[in-house]
Amino acid sequence: MRLxxxxxxxxxxxxxxxxxAVRRGEITVNGAPADRPxxxxxxxxxxxxxxxxxxxxxxxxxxxxxxxxxxxxATEDGRGQRTVLDLLPPEERRRGLFPCxxxxxxxxxxxxxxxxxxxxxxxxxxxxxxxxxxxxxxARPVSEEDCRRAAEGMTLSDxxxxxxxxxxxxxxxxxxxxxxxxxxxxxxxxxxxxxxxILSLRRVSFAGVALPPDLPEGGWRPLTAEEEATLLxxxxxxxxxxxxxK
Numbered sequence: 183m184r185l186x187x188x189x190x191x192x193x194x195x196x197x198x199x200x201x202x203a204v205r206r207g208e209i210t211v212n213g214a215p216a217d218r219p220x221x222x223x224x225x226x227x228x229x230x231x232x233x234x235x236x237x238x239x240x241x242x243x244x245x246x247x248x249x250x251x252x253x254x255x256a257t258e259d260g261r262g263q264r265t266v267l268d269l270l271p272p273e274e275r276r277r278g279l280f281p282c283x284x285x286x287x288x289x290x291x292x293x294x295x296x297x298x299x300x301x302x303x304x305x306x307x308x309x310x311x312x313x314x315x316x317x318x319x320x321a322r323p324v325s326e327e328d329c330r331r332a333a334e335g336m337t338l339s340d341x342x343x344x345x346x347x348x349x350x351x352x353x354x355x356x357x358x359x360x361x362x363x364x365x366x367x368x369x370x371x372x373x374x375x376x377x378x379x380i381l382s383l384r385r386v387s388f389a390g391v392a393l394p395p396d397l398p399e400g401g402w403r404p405l406t407a408e409e410e411a412t413l414l415x416x417x418x419x420x421x422x423x424x425x426x427x428k
Contacts, residue, residue: 183222183223183224183225184219184220184221184222184223185200185204185209185211185216185218185219185220185221185222185223185230186200186201186219186220188223188225188230188237188239189209189230189232189237191277192237192238192239192240192273192277193272193273193274193275193276193277194232194237194273194276195232197219200219201219203232203233204216204217204218204219208232208233209230209231209232210230210231211223211228211229211230212228212229213229225239226239242296242297242298242301243274243277243279243295243296243297243298243404244294244295244296244298244404244405244409244410244413245270245274245279245294245295245296245402245403245404245405246292246293246294246295246391246393246397246402246403246404246405246409247266247269247270247292247293247294247295247400247401247402248290248291248292248393248397248398248399248400248401248402249266249285249289249290249291249292249293249399250290250399250400251287251288251289251290252264252287252288253265253266253268253269253287254266254287255281255283255284255285255286255287255293256281256284257279257280257281263287266281266293266295267279267295269400269402270295270402277297278297279295279296279297280295280296280297280302281293281294281295282294282295282296282302282305282306282388283305283306283314283364283388284364285385286367286370286383288383289316289383289384289385290382290383290384290385290399291316291317291383291384291385291386291393292385292386292387292388292391292392292393293385293388294388294391294405294413295402301413301414301417304416304417304418305389305413305416305417306364308363310416310417311345311362311363312362312388312389312416313360313361313362313387313388313389313390314360314361314362314364314385314387314388314389315358315359315360315385315386315387315388316358316359316360316361316369316383316384316385316386317356317357317358317383317384317386318356318357318358318359318369318373318380318382318383318384319355319356319380319381319382319383320355320356320357320373320378320379320380320381321355321378321379321380321381322355322378322379323351323354323355324349324351324357324376324378328349328376328378329348329349329351331376332344332346332347332348332349332359332372333346333347333348333349334346335347336372336375338371338372338375339374339375342365342371344363344365344368344372345361345362345363346362347359347360347361347362347372348360358386369383370383389412389413389416390412390413390416391405391409391412391413
């Protein structure tokens with residue numbers, strides 16, 4: 183791969199910027215200054231440093247982000263609201279990342295960002311039924327009857343049929359709910375059908391990848407190799423199984 187293409191694909195430098203950095207001696211390959219921007223490198227083996235920072239090759243990128251309230255799960259917003267991409271540094275935004283799934287503007291928590299369209303498509307496929315786990319706070323206690331209705335699969339007032347979901351109350355007003363689909367405002371509409379109301383909602387897990395407790399709101403990090411393997415395994419259908427809602 184050409185050096186300038188490598189740095190461009192990693193979101194670190196455009197081709198004109200790379201040519202300028204080469205002239206300034208700001209790029210080294212295996213310890214030696216790069217002498218031209220079209221230098222051929224082995225992206226998997228060669229050590230490339232740009233201004234003293236190593237640039238590691240990543241064929242695809244998977245990041246997790248702890249979405250704050252009011253941030254839009256989109257790549258851009260015509261109304262000027264902040265998007266999840268606005269929380270990333272420029273080098274990551276240049277990778278062409280997009281959200282794998284969406285959260286409502288007032289829902290916080292785990293959202294995955296990637297440039298891997300093929301795997302994202304598999305993870306979001308209705309046939310895969312990826313577990314999405316949320317922590318909720320409700321306006322009134324959730325009853326055993328409410329949990330049973332959710333476990334059997336609710337039909338909403340507009341005729342929308344929901345797949346079975348698991349509600350696990352932790353206190354009278356808080357708990358966890360696990361979905362295997364992502365219909366529009368689904369949890370809020372389900373609680374509305376139970377004559378209840380969601381006061382706050384936070385996603386804590388998606389397809390087996392959990393939001394770490396030490397990742398602050400607005401913070402992000404790359405997925406670990408183990409977390410990426412979990413997604414890949416699920417995408418291939420190896421983790422798909424029926425939900426136990428008893």
